Amino acid sequence: MIEALITGLVVAAAAAYIGRSLYRAARGKSHGCGHCGSDTCASEPKR
Amino acid sequence: MPSTIAILGNPNVGKTSIFNALTGLNQSTANYAGVTIDRKFGRVNCDGATGTLVDLPGAYSLAARSPDELIVADVLLGQRADEDRIDGMLIIVDASNLERNLYFVSQLLEMEIPAVVALNMIDVAKRRGIKVDADKLSEALGLPVVPVCGNTAKGIDTLKLRFAKLLRGEVPAAEVKFRYPGPETRAIGELEAELAQHRDKIGRDVPRIEAVRLLVDEGGETELRVTKLLDGGFPTRLKAIREHAINDGVPAAVQEANARYGWAHSVIDACVTRPPKRIRTRSEKIDDVVTHRIWGTLIFAAVMLFIFQSIYAWAVPAMDLIDGVVGMSAEWAAAYLPEGMLQSLVVDGLIAGVGSVVIFLPQILLLSLFIAILEDCGYMARAAFLLDRLLSWCGLSGQSFIPMLTSFACAIPGLLATRTIQNRRDRLVTMLVAPLMSCSARLPVYIIMIAAFVPARPILGGLLGTQAVTLFCMYLLGVVVAAPVAWILKKTLLRGPQPPFLLEMPSYKTPRAATVFIKVYREGREFLVRAGTLIFAVTIVVWALAYFPHPESVLEKYEGLRTAAANEIADTAALDERIAEIDNLEAGELLRGSVLGRIGHVVEPVFRPLGWDWRIATAAIASFPAREIIVATLGTLFNLGADEDEESPGLRETLRNATWPDGTPLFTLPVALSIMVFFALCAQCGATLMVMKRETKQWRWPIIAFTYMTTLAYIGAFLAYQIGTAVLS
Numbered sequence: 001m002i003e004a005l006i007t008g009l010v011v012a013a014a015a016a017y018i019g020r021s022l023y024r025a026a027r028g029k030s031h032g033c034g035h036c037g038s039d040t041c042a043s044e045p046k047r
Numbered sequence: 048m049p050s051t052i053a054i055l056g057n058p059n060v061g062k063t064s065i066f067n068a069l070t071g072l073n074q075s076t077a078n079y080a081g082v083t084i085d086r087k088f089g090r091v092n093c094d095g096a097t098g099t100l101v102d103l104p105g106a107y108s109l110a111a112r113s114p115d116e117l118i119v120a121d122v123l124l125g126q127r128a129d130e131d132r133i134d135g136m137l138i139i140v141d142a143s144n145l146e147r148n149l150y151f152v153s154q155l156l157e158m159e160i161p162a163v164v165a166l167n168m169i170d171v172a173k174r175r176g177i178k179v180d181a182d183k184l185s186e187a188l189g190l191p192v193v194p195v196c197g198n199t200a201k202g203i204d205t206l207k208l209r210f211a212k213l214l215r216g217e218v219p220a221a222e223v224k225f226r227y228p229g230p231e232t233r234a235i236g237e238l239e240a241e242l243a244q245h246r247d248k249i250g251r252d253v254p255r256i257e258a259v260r261l262l263v264d265e266g267g268e269t270e271l272r273v274t275k276l277l278d279g280g281f282p283t284r285l286k287a288i289r290e291h292a293i294n295d296g297v298p299a300a301v302q303e304a305n306a307r308y309g310w311a312h313s314v315i316d317a318c319v320t321r322p323p324k325r326i327r328t329r330s331e332k333i334d335d336v337v338t339h340r341i342w343g344t345l346i347f348a349a350v351m352l353f354i355f356q357s358i359y360a361w362a363v364p365a366m367d368l369i370d371g372v373v374g375m376s377a378e379w380a381a382a383y384l385p386e387g388m389l390q391s392l393v394v395d396g397l398i399a400g401v402g403s404v405v406i407f408l409p410q411i412l413l414l415s416l417f418i419a420i421l422e423d424c425g426y427m428a429r430a431a432f433l434l435d436r437l438l439s440w441c442g443l444s445g446q447s448f449i450p451m452l453t454s455f456a457c458a459i460p461g462l463l464a465t466r467t468i469q470n471r472r473d474r475l476v477t478m479l480v481a482p483l484m485s486c487s488a489r490l491p492v493y494i495i496m497i498a499a500f501v502p503a504r505p506i507l508g509g510l511l512g513t514q515a516v517t518l519f520c521m522y523l524l525g526v527v528v529a530a531p532v533a534w535i536l537k538k539t540l541l542r543g544p545q546p547p548f549l550l551e552m553p554s555y556k557t558p559r560a561a562t563v564f565i566k567v568y569r570e571g572r573e574f575l576v577r578a579g580t581l582i583f584a585v586t587i588v589v590w591a592l593a594y595f596p597h598p599e600s601v602l603e604k605y606e607g608l609r610t611a612a613a614n615e616i617a618d619t620a621a622l623d624e625r626i627a628e629i630d631n632l633e634a635g636e637l638l639r640g641s642v643l644g645r646i647g648h649v650v651e652p653v654f655r656p657l658g659w660d661w662r663i664a665t666a667a668i669a670s671f672p673a674r675e676i677i678v679a680t681l682g683t684l685f686n687l688g689a690d691e692d693e694e695s696p697g698l699r700e701t702l703r704n705a706t707w708p709d710g711t712p713l714f715t716l717p718v719a720l721s722i723m724v725f726f727a728l729c730a731q732c733g734a735t736l737m738v739m740k741r742e743t744k745q746w747r748w749p750i751i752a753f754t755y756m757t758t759l760a761y762i763g764a765f766l767a768y769q770i771g772t773a774v775l776s
Contacts, residue, residue, distance in 0.1 A: 003385075003387055003388060003389045004388065006389060007388050007389055007392055007591075010392065010587060011392075011587055011588065011590075011591040013584075014583070014584040014585075014586075014587035014588050014591075015584075015588055017580070017581075017584040018581070018584050018585060018588060018672075021581060021584075021672075022672070022733070
């Protein structure tokens, strides 16, 4: 039971992450870097 | 007190190097023009004074001709509503090429705001025998001038002190140092008065420099903007004022250029000493060979082949090490987690999936190391020069080379780099073909297929190998396909004349270890972050789709078979063999009955002509958001369908052992080629398509790119499989 719960939570979290990424990409929000378009790029301008 | 300072100057004069030195940031730099294509911000604290420093793209003039130059003009003229006005300027000039730099400086002086000049590249000027008297230059410009060498940080401390004064408001405003001819000066005044009358419609005061641009740049950006705001009669009045500016038949634009260059020559006469005879520099001597039509092309091919051979030869020990760690982790997890869905999630999903991708880190690092070295030493501009011939054949110019080259690392910065292309049609053509260049995300797909299915044989006495040459060919494929695609686009949708190509050849220099390291580190970090986020998440979802419903009836059926086998077979070895066979049958049936298995079987007929089964087809479809996902998905799918008791053999061996239901090998050389060709040509990157939409401001272009690339990929993969099968049989 606990095993199924953990697995279910992990899968749900992964699906939510993919959904969020796709939503942000569709809104054009995940490409703010100006260098490589990544959310996490080290060269992201910092103000 | 100035708080926002802009760094300005011509392209490739070292603006970003000085930006990094003053802010302590690590923005990307390289030894060619057009690296910075957008604004970059950094906080500075010099000698107790603080402010914001804005690094801008290089520009030759405020008469913007390309999107990156437009950014400079917009920021300087305060046209960006979302940004603070610029309070001061840090002007960077190249000491070895002062004349051309002073043309832009003459325009910046007209801004009449405080400025400091950094006289950069004094080392290059010295090698050419050019001496610039900084004090006299300061006198001529009416601004503080600091000699610096951005590469070695020589003079940066003095620059910081001057910069602190600029931040504190202790530096005087720049003044116009030259005069326009009488008719042009009067016309500028006339236009200023005209614009002042329309202040309400424009919504702000129009500075003199903007009036100059409006007068001089016929059909330019300033004219388009002002005309849009004013009534229909304005273009006629502007035309009349332009007529007034004509002096002895010489139009305003030519008068402006003459006035500026005349002033630049007078400044140079006063403060620059040149050798009586021009010294041929080391860079020029090297270029005699490196840009030679035959030798240069041979050197380019040799450099590329060396890179691909090294990626294979040098990465193996590190890859083996990572492979060992991944295998050990899988065994450890299998031993400590109880058998069941959680164990399967961790072993078959996470470790097999993400592990299969992470193993390619050494090759990604090596590729980015070579690209960073070539960029920093100045070779890339030479490669652009050499490839101009190929690009001109398909209607493009060497201008498109840098964006296409950048796309070999990632198509997104490649698309952004097209901002340096002045003509919109050429920019669009370059954007549409740039994603065909093999980005680093394709590398894992090539490596796994080549390593598993292309036999390793020596070529040229062992200097090269068949695997490295195949990898080189895969990279070449993108270029070879891009040429006719660009040609067709230039003849149809985006018809237009062949653009001229002017490229400044930077001096060769020894690559800076720090610059190279930062680039390699960023590339590696980016790769790992993607593996740990999106790929990680997709792997979990793919695992779930490939694991469930996992019906009890199937498990019970095979448990019954195992019990029967144990009762019937006395010999231990024979029993083990039979149990392994039953395990494989069970894993296969569970996978086929899973959600993903059912979907896969529906789409399988579409991909059968490419030689693919439903697992490859499903993995390719799952990879449309990001192409590296295929490796992780193949890792998960083929691990789930394999004998779970077997020691982890690595994805390469697993794929080699994969079969069709009738027992024939699934992966053959034609299938591997078909997969590689599909991935080389397909638009499997959601982020690239979104950036294309953002840059073009239209959905039309990403839709065209996606459609033509996916179609090409399918046709290419079909031909690779069918021809490969025919040849090998």
